[in-house]
Amino acid sequence: MDGVKLHDLRCFDAVVAGGSFQAAALALHRTHPSVFAAVARLEEQLGLTLLDRSGYRVSLTEEGRLFHRRAQLALREVEHLQDYAGQLASGEETVLRVVIGDVCPRPGILGLLSRFFAARPRTRLHLDYEAISGPVERLMDGEADLIFHRANPSDPHLERIDLCEVAFVPVAAPGFLPFEDRHDIAPEAMRPFTQCVIRDTARRPSSENFFVIDGAHSCSVPDHMMKKELILHGLAWGHLPEWLIEDELRDGRLISIAGRHIPGRADSVAAVRRRDRPHGPVAEALWQHLRDGQAL
Structure with a gap:
C-alpha cells in the first residue's frame, strides 16, 4: 500500500459510483485517460484487479467490492x-461542554439543545x-462552557439568561404520614x-441547606x-420539582404537604456562563439562541 x-x-x-470511466471523469472534472491511468496505477500498486472491464459498463470484481x-x-x-482542520483554522469550537443541573425541566432544555446542535453538526455537544x-x-473550575441551573445573580464572574421558574413542592405518598x-x-x-x-x-x-429537617433520618439519591x-413507593418524603410530578399530584398518587412550617420554594433556572472567559463562535451563537428564545 506504500505510495x-x-x-x-x-x-x-x-x-464505481458512475459506472464508467467517462462518468467519473465528468464528475471529477478530469480527462478520461487520466482517470483510467489513476485506477490502473492503483491496481498495480495493490496487486489486485479491482474492476471488471469486459462488459459495456465496468463493474467491481469480488476483490474490488471488498x-x-x-x-x-x-x-x-x-x-x-x-x-x-478548517473548523480549527476558523476558530469554531469542535466541542461545547454543557452541564444540566438537577433543577432544570429537562424536556425543554434538551429540546432546545437538540434543535440548536442539529444545525451545527461539526460541533459535538458534550x-x-x-x-x-x-x-x-464545574463552570468555575473551567470544566464547562455553559450550565443550566440556579446561580447567584450577584456573582460578578457570571452572566445569566433567566429561562423559567421551577416550583419545588414537599410531597409524600398517601398514608405515609x-x-x-x-x-x-x-x-x-x-x-x-x-x-x-x-x-x-x-x-x-455547598454548606447551603436545601429543605433538610435537622435531626431527621435521611436517605440520599443521585437525581429527582x-x-x-422512593417517595411514590412510600419509602420517604421530600421536595420535588412541580414539573416532574404534575400528573401524580393531579391523580392523588402524591400529596402536597406544603404549609407555613414546611413551605415549598421557587428557583429561577438560568443559562449561566463565565463573564471573564472568552467564548467561541458556536458558544456565542448558542447564547444568542437562548436570549432570543428565552422562556421554556
Whole structure:
C-alpha cells in the first residue's frame, strides 16, 4: 500500500459510483485517460484487479467490492479531517461542554439543545448532569462552557439568561404520614420519617441547606427521578420539582404537604456562563439562541 495516492482512490470511487470511466471523469472534472491511468496505477500498486472491464459498463470484481467498502471509509475519514482542520483554522469550537443541573425541566432544555446542535453538526455537544452545587463548580473550575441551573445573580464572574421558574413542592405518598392536617405539620414532627434528599455532586459541596429537617433520618439519591420513585413507593418524603410530578399530584398518587412550617420554594433556572472567559463562535451563537428564545 506504500505510495497509494488519495487522488487514485477518489478516481476509483468515482468510477464505481458512475459506472464508467467517462462518468467519473465528468464528475471529477478530469480527462478520461487520466482517470483510467489513476485506477490502473492503483491496481498495480495493490496487486489486485479491482474492476471488471469486459462488459459495456465496468463493474467491481469480488476483490474490488471488498476493497471499495474500506476505501469509502478512508475517503470519508479524510473528508472529516479536512472539515476538522478548517473548523480549527476558523476558530469554531469542535466541542461545547454543557452541564444540566438537577433543577432544570429537562424536556425543554434538551429540546432546545437538540434543535440548536442539529444545525451545527461539526460541533459535538458534550453533555453532563450535576446536582446542587456541582454545575457551578464545574463552570468555575473551567470544566464547562455553559450550565443550566440556579446561580447567584450577584456573582460578578457570571452572566445569566433567566429561562423559567421551577416550583419545588414537599410531597409524600398517601398514608405515609399520620397527620390529619398535612398543611400544618411542624418540622420537629417530621423527624421520625425518612426524608429523601439529592446528593451534591460537587467535589467541594455547598454548606447551603436545601429543605433538610435537622435531626431527621435521611436517605440520599443521585437525581429527582430516583427521589420520586422512593417517595411514590412510600419509602420517604421530600421536595420535588412541580414539573416532574404534575400528573401524580393531579391523580392523588402524591400529596402536597406544603404549609407555613414546611413551605415549598421557587428557583429561577438560568443559562449561566463565565463573564471573564472568552467564548467561541458556536458558544456565542448558542447564547444568542437562548436570549432570543428565552422562556421554556
